[in-house]
Amino acid sequence: MHVTHALPLASMTTLGIGGPASVVAELHDPADFPDFAALAATRPGPPVTLGEGSNVLAADAGCTPTVLRMATKGVRVAGAAPDDGLLLEVQGGHPLGDLVALTIAEGLTGMEMLTGIPGTTGATPVQNVGAYGQEVADTLRHVTAWDWQQGRRVTLDAAACRLGHRTSLFKHTRRWTLLTLTFALRRSALSAPVSYGAVAAELGVPRGTRVPLAEAARAVLTVRRGKGMVLDPDAPDRRSVGSVFLSPEVTPAQATALRAHGAPVNRFPDGSTRVSAGWLIQHSGFTLGTPLAQGVRVSTLHPTLVADEGATATAFAQAVTHVRTHVLHHTGVRLTSEIDYLGDWTE
Ligand SMILES: Cc1cc2nc3c(=O)[nH]c(=O)nc-3n(C[C@H](O)[C@H](O)[C@H](O)COP(=O)(O)OP(=O)(O)OC[C@H]3O[C@@H](n4cnc5c(N)ncnc54)[C@H](O)[C@@H]3O)c2cc1C
Structure with a gap:
């Protein structure tokens, strides 16, 4: 665990905005979590958990509570899933992009449309991350989390996570830090049916077609790049938090x-x-x-x-x-x- 003081939040968010965080603990090794919990206990209130800062607007005044930056990495096979599939247990700080690339390389369907979304895997249930017809709710089985209210580690199955449209039990609360996430993925060389018109047009196929996983991901990435929805350090619109607004529900x-x-x-x-x-x-x-x-x-x-x-x-x-x-x-x-x-x- 690496602890720093008065680190600008601007350096930890994709908008490049935010004043100093009083204390920042960067967690690389899951085994160090008890040390972090002990540090957090010496300071008021639960800590603020941060991944890659791609969905936050950090205050100019900074952050008084301790900031826990999740940088734990790793994926392991945790068992078998239906349809010759696999259960993958992923560390909370693991980059989502790396996880999606791994599933595609291993011939597993369920996440290929999430390609190009920035951030850590641990943040994905917070707003039930989704794009182009897939969302985390499709594959999430359970999570382990530190419950700062109870002061202990808990396991929550997907139903308990209350995943909805870009929302969940974890949205707008600091009560839990998500430590590991277990996903069930199906073995298939082909993607989920392509449901978005722009992606289907990029592939030159009718909607509903299933295409090789890597082709689906390539098409999604092309469509996302055209909208500036991929973080690109050289692009003029690189200081972004993605969509900013939810697609509103209408009558x-x-x-x-x-x-x-x-x-x-x-x-x-x-x-x-x-x-x-x-x-x-x-x-x-x-x-x-x-x-x-x-x-x-x-x-x-x-x-x-x-x-x-x-x-x-x-x-x-x-x-x-x-x-x-x-x-x-x-x-x-x-x-x-x-x-x-x-x-x-x-x-
Ligand atoms: C260019 C761009 C495109 C995007 N496209 C999409 C998209 O297509 N679909 C989509 O759904 N989102 C999209 N996003 C939003 C963002 O990438 C996701 O919300 C992502 O999951 C945030 O991950 P993060 O690690 O950056 O989280 P952060 O921004 O660091 O944190 C987001 C929230 O989650 C909490 N949090 C983070 N990690 C944990 C943890 N381990 N435990 C508990 N709470 C935690 C934080 O406290 C904060 O409230 C996009 C963003 C950008 C910049």
């Missing part, structure tokens, strides 16, 4: 009205009907590249918010509010932020 009447205006309205695995947040943002007059607040603008590739030189957490939060207000005014649909506000926010 049947709203869905009909929005479809009449050409909005993409889709059914999601949880049974909800949702409209694309990006479409709402563009339809409300925010063109690509529009400046929103100091150092914050709409991406040049996709209707989401990105940061530039001079951006602060306060300015980014103001931009989020500004976009929400305008979208509500123009479309009658309320946007909800997907990102987690981390650290010492005053209000």
Whole structure:
């Protein structure tokens, strides 16, 4: 375990925003977790768990609670799963991208559409990470977590994790630190049926087709790159947190009205009907590249918010509010932020 003091959160988040964290403990070896728990016990409140900082807006004032950066890595076969599949137990700090690449190389289906999503595997249940028709809820079997309220390690099966559309038991709480995650993957040379039009078009196949796993992942990556949804250190829109807003749920009447205006309205695995947040943002007059607040603008590739030189957490939060207000005014649909506000926010 590596402990540092007054480390800027900006260096630990993909937006490159955030003031100093009082104490940061980086955990590489799972065996060191008891030492970390002992350190955390000497400080007030539960710690803030951080992965790669790709879904957080860290406060300008920094973070008083201890920050635990999960950097534990490793994947092991934990048993057999149905359909000649495997159970994989993954350490919480393991990069999701590496896990997805491993499953593809091993001929396992279930995660190929999640290619290109940044972050650690331990963060994936927090908002039930998903894209292009797959989500973590499809494959997660159980997790082990440290419960800071009970002061002990617990095992929670997938049902107990209450995974919903970009939400779970773990969203908006510091009660648990996810330590290991066990996924059930099926053996197959072919991907899940391609359900998204853009991915099907990139592959040149009709929707519903199953293609070799690596081909599906390549197509997803191409589509994501076109939208700036892959972290690229050389891209102008690289300081990103991805989508910023959830695709909002709409009523049947709203869905009909929005479809009449050409909005993409889709059914999601949880049974909800949702409209694309990006479409709402563009339809409300925010063109690509529009400046929103100091150092914050709409991406040049996709209707989401990105940061530039001079951006602060306060300015980014103001931009989020500004976009929400305008979208509500123009479309009658309320946007909800997907990102987690981390650290010492005053209000
Ligand atoms: C370019 C880009 C594209 C993206 N595309 C997608 C997408 O397609 N689909 C999607 O769902 N998301 C997407 N995201 C969002 C983000 O990548 C995911 O939410 C990811 O799971 C965050 O992982 P992280 O390790 O960076 O978590 P962090 O940002 O470090 O943390 C996110 C939240 O999880 C908590 N947390 C982190 N690790 C743990 C742990 N071990 N135990 C308990 N709590 C923890 C943190 O406290 C925080 O509240 C995208 C982000 C970017 C920048």
